[in-house]
Amino acid sequence: MECAIYCYTAELKVHVLLHCSLATLIWEDSNWQHQFWKEHFRTMWECFECALRVCDHEELGQFVAIVWKCWNARNRLFCLTIV
Secondary structure, eight states: OOBTTTTBSSOOHHIIIIISHHHHHHHHHHTOSSOGGGSOOSSHHHHHHHHHHHOOHHHHHHHHHHHHHHHHHHHHHHHHHHO
């Protein structure tokens, strides 16, 4: 499976939001204490279930914001490459 941005062709959400080089940079820059991007979840649902178990309400909000930032960064990069 290869990412359209960083050499993978299949776009698995778990890759796009956690393991893609772009996503990894965003997670590392966030200084968020839980390192989900280093875990090997099969699906994002597994990742969200883990977040629900280990995060308090504030951390859960941060987790969702970082995931959203990864998704938006990916979309912005796609828009730039299409134009």
